[in-house]
Amino acid sequence: xxxxxxxxxxxxxxxxxxxxxxxxxxxxxxxxxxxxxxxxxxxxxxxxxxxxxxxxxxxxxxxxxxxxxxxxxxxxxxxxxxxxxxxxxxxxxxxxxxxxxxxxxxxxxxxxxxxxxxxxxxxxxxxxxxxxxxxxxxxxxxxxxxxxxxxxxxxxxxxxxxxxxxxxxxxxxxxxxxxxxxxxxxxxxxxxxxxxxxxxxxxxxxxxxxxxxxxxxxxxxxxxxxxxxxxxxxxxxxxxxxxxxxxxxxxxx
Numbered sequence: 001x002x003x004x005x006x007x008x009x010x011x012x013x014x015x016x017x018x019x020x021x022x023x024x025x026x027x028x029x030x031x032x033x034x035x036x037x038x039x040x041x042x043x044x045x046x047x048x049x050x051x052x053x054x055x056x057x058x059x060x061x062x063x064x065x066x067x068x069x070x071x072x073x074x075x076x077x078x079x080x081x082x083x084x085x086x087x088x089x090x091x092x093x094x095x096x097x098x099x100x101x102x103x104x105x106x107x108x109x110x111x112x113x114x115x116x117x118x119x120x121x122x123x124x125x126x127x128x129x130x131x132x133x134x135x136x137x138x139x140x141x142x143x144x145x146x147x148x149x150x151x152x153x154x155x156x157x158x159x160x161x162x163x164x165x166x167x168x169x170x171x172x173x174x175x176x177x178x179x180x181x182x183x184x185x186x187x188x189x190x191x192x193x194x195x196x197x198x199x200x201x202x203x204x205x206x207x208x209x210x211x212x213x214x215x216x217x218x219x220x221x222x223x224x225x226x227x228x229x230x231x232x233x234x235x236x237x238x239x240x241x242x243x244x245x246x247x248x249x250x251x252x253x
Contacts, residue, residue: 002027003081006034006058008049010041015065021077034058036084036236040075042066043155047112047213050233054094054110061087061236070154070246073238087236090167090243092151093192096228099210102203102219109212112233113152115225116177117198118144120209120218124180126201127208131194139201140185143178144208147196147225151243154250162187164251167243172196172227195226 007028009019018040031037031053039049039062046062053060061084064072073083094110101107109115119125119142127145129137148157150165153173158164162175174196175187190196200208200221210217237243 003084004029004033004035006031006037008037008039010045010066012041012065015040018065018075022080025077026080031056031058036061038063040065043068043071044214046071050112051110051213054231054233059089059234059236071235073241083238084236086239088239088242090235090237092149092233092235093227093229094231094233095147095149095225097210097212098224099217099220100222102221107217109215109217110228110231111212112149113155113213114146114148114157115223116144116146116156116211117220117223118209118211120207123206125208126206128199128201130197131190139181140176140179141181142176145174145176145198148173148175154247163189164247166247192227195224198223
């Protein structure tokens with residue numbers, strides 16, 4: 001029986017062209033009926049696909065038809081079935097964010113890469129940080145701070161000089177962005193089960209927004225972040241090019 005594949009593509013012309021060619025060669029089924037989902041685009045589209053299909057528990061295999069492809073495999077049409085059958089699996093859990101806003105409302109989101117708190121005005125953010133209910137940093141003056149998963153540690157976290165985390169480390173990265181005070185504070189490594197809380201100090205004067213994988217929540221006054229083990233995303237990689245290998249390679253380039 002042919003392998004049932006659902007092809008999903010970003011709006012980019014090169015991705016849509018690739019999708020049409022692959023469908024002509026391998027057919028196409030709705031994601032709900034597929035044994036595997038093939039995502040065509042860049043890392044941003046891969047994250048979107050994982051979010052959109054998280055209720056299906058279907059593995060996702062990405063092929064790079066975008067500008068960045070850390071989560072993607074090299075593009076190729078000819079041997080796709082063999083590549084899918086030989087692919088390595090990586091299972092990752094997202095972060096759950098619960099944000100309280102200035103007007104008293106709350107919002108939630110899941111983030112596969114990171115949850116970031118960012119200043120939303122001309123002045124630096126002023127944050128207070130607690131871990132598992134215990135105050136750890138009375139005041140952090142900064143452009144922002146983020147909590148990253150191992151899968152997301154090479155993205156925004158790495159650009160902010162945070163550490164790259166091995167996939168199996170059961171660790172989260174807490175990283176400051178342009179910390180002004182304490183000037184030398186770079187962040188912390190936390191157990192995956194830790195609950196991180198940010199309280200925004202002086203929110204009227206120093207407004208802050210929370211960003212979960214690119215989706216913004218404005219005017220937050222408090223944000224709690226924890227790993228959500230009830231949600232698991234399965235990503236497929238070509239043999240020898242899995243997430244673990246990519247994370248190691250990234251540190252030597």
